[in-house]
Amino acid sequence: MALNTLNEIQKLWSRALEDLKKKISDVKVYDAFFKTAYIYSIEGNKLVLACDSKFALTILKQYADLIKESIDKESGSDFQIIITTQEDIESKPKEKIIEEKPVFFKSSIVDPNYTFDNFVVGLSNKEASQAGLIVSANPGDLYNPLFIFGGSGLGKTHLLNAIGNHIKETKPLKKILCITAQDFLYQYLEYVNNSQKNEDLAGFIKNFDVLLLDDIQMLNDKKKTLEFFFDIYQYFLQNKKLIVLTSDRLPSELTGIDARLVSRFMDGLTVQITQPNSQMCEDILKKKIVGAGLSLDEFDDDVISFVADKFKSTVRDLNGALNRIIFIKNLRHADHIDLDLATEALSSILNVSNGKKSVNEYKILNTVGSYYNLSVPQITGKLKTGQIALARHIAIYLIRQQLDLPLKKIGELFSNRDHTTIMYSVSKVDELLKTNEQYKIAINEIKKRLNG
Ligand code: ADP
Numbered sequence: 001m002a003l004n005t006l007n008e009i010q011k012l013w014s015r016a017l018e019d020l021k022k023k024i025s026d027v028k029v030y031d032a033f034f035k036t037a038y039i040y041s042i043e044g045n046k047l048v049l050a051c052d053s054k055f056a057l058t059i060l061k062q063y064a065d066l067i068k069e070s071i072d073k074e075s076g077s078d079f080q081i082i083i084t085t086q087e088d089i090e091s092k093p094k095e096k097i098i099e100e101k102p103v104f105f106k107s108s109i110v111d112p113n114y115t116f117d118n119f120v121v122g123l124s125n126k127e128a129s130q131a132g133l134i135v136s137a138n139p140g141d142l143y144n145p146l147f148i149f150g151g152s153g154l155g156k157t158h159l160l161n162a163i164g165n166h167i168k169e170t171k172p173l174k175k176i177l178c179i180t181a182q183d184f185l186y187q188y189l190e191y192v193n194n195s196q197k198n199e200d201l202a203g204f205i206k207n208f209d210v211l212l213l214d215d216i217q218m219l220n221d222k223k224k225t226l227e228f229f230f231d232i233y234q235y236f237l238q239n240k241k242l243i244v245l246t247s248d249r250l251p252s253e254l255t256g257i258d259a260r261l262v263s264r265f266m267d268g269l270t271v272q273i274t275q276p277n278s279q280m281c282e283d284i285l286k287k288k289i290v291g292a293g294l295s296l297d298e299f300d301d302d303v304i305s306f307v308a309d310k311f312k313s314t315v316r317d318l319n320g321a322l323n324r325i326i327f328i329k330n331l332r333h334a335d336h337i338d339l340d341l342a343t344e345a346l347s348s349i350l351n352v353s354n355g356k357k358s359v360n361e362y363k364i365l366n367t368v369g370s371y372y373n374l375s376v377p378q379i380t381g382k383l384k385t386g387q388i389a390l391a392r393h394i395a396i397y398l399i400r401q402q403l404d405l406p407l408k409k410i411g412e413l414f415s416n417r418d419h420t421t422i423m424y425s426v427s428k429v430d431e432l433l434k435t436n437e438q439y440k441i442a443i444n445e446i447k448k449r450l451n452g
């Protein structure tokens, strides 16, 4: 009997159960311990049977011979049966149960941290994510190869591994090789230069059912490696084995790769991941905050929109920013993060990531605040006491003058004031500057601090 799909394996176990039922006199034991067990994996002649507790394990082990007898009878095989608990499977790396040492790509794994569950879907990656789900559900049958391209830090590696994890979970017998093109290159060179004659790299790779290859652009101009890859590539496609490739550029821009191979990359489906918008970045941040074991209540809303807005160019930067905030939060033992703390935590990266244009609205708010001894929320808030209102006018003026932000956007920063209020502040300061030497000095000093 073929044992290639989860369905076939489940069928084998239910038939073995029927057989066992006849042999086990104690119905309670059968119901409590046999019916709840299941076949976790079959690799070669090793069959792993999982049960739900240590106690069940002790019981099932007493019946090990009977279990083997029934499974062998129903499958027509001679299995080595390993009985273990669900808990042990979860806590042990898989290799410990199935002691099969790979000859090549020894450190290749599907990263368990990158899943569909923690992949936020929005406009920028909707197609890619859907395509990923479809190929996971029908590996090799639909859209082969799947080619995912997009700029650095936008989630290609995450999606690639999510596909791997999804297939692993739903089709545990599929053998998955998840590597970077860099790994592929090194392994190939190592193989060509020092291999033992009895090892066969191409054969080793062809033995997998799914090949997830990250950053294919790394093979640009690697002629020999590409030839070697092409043979494997065709084998996978012909045998309906899934290939997923990622690239930081379009296939047509892979100029260092033979055109015949590049055009074949487009045989399946090509999808793009683009830059996320602010809303999606906020969703990602929220997910990451909860994923880090924190509560959203610990963050002011404007902190999340601030970070999302500032770091939306790549999700990697976004994560970096969040990590810094959490780091500073822990360092300070702060139980709440407001915009002040966030701006401070990020001040160093904000300047770096903005390159030459190191002045931004948050820096202006902070600088005006420290000049007038006020906090940022005081400046952006609603109170109209003399000094506060003045500082607010100046901050608005400088943001408009130095950054040329739209009035509406500035209004949003200042407790959602409307654009006429913002215009009023700008003209008010303009006027003060013409008539009052003191304001001129103050504003020049603030500008000096801003740019210095
Ligand atoms: P790439 O491979 O395109 O350079 P990565 O997959 O390494 O980018 O993503 C960089 C970081 O951003 C990773 O930590 C990843 O988990 C995270 N990330 C990217 N996109 C998303 C998303 N849509 N949802 C959640 N996290 C994401």
Ligand code: MG
Residues within 6 Å of the ligand: 153, 156, 157, 158, 214, 215
């Ligand atoms: Mg990557």
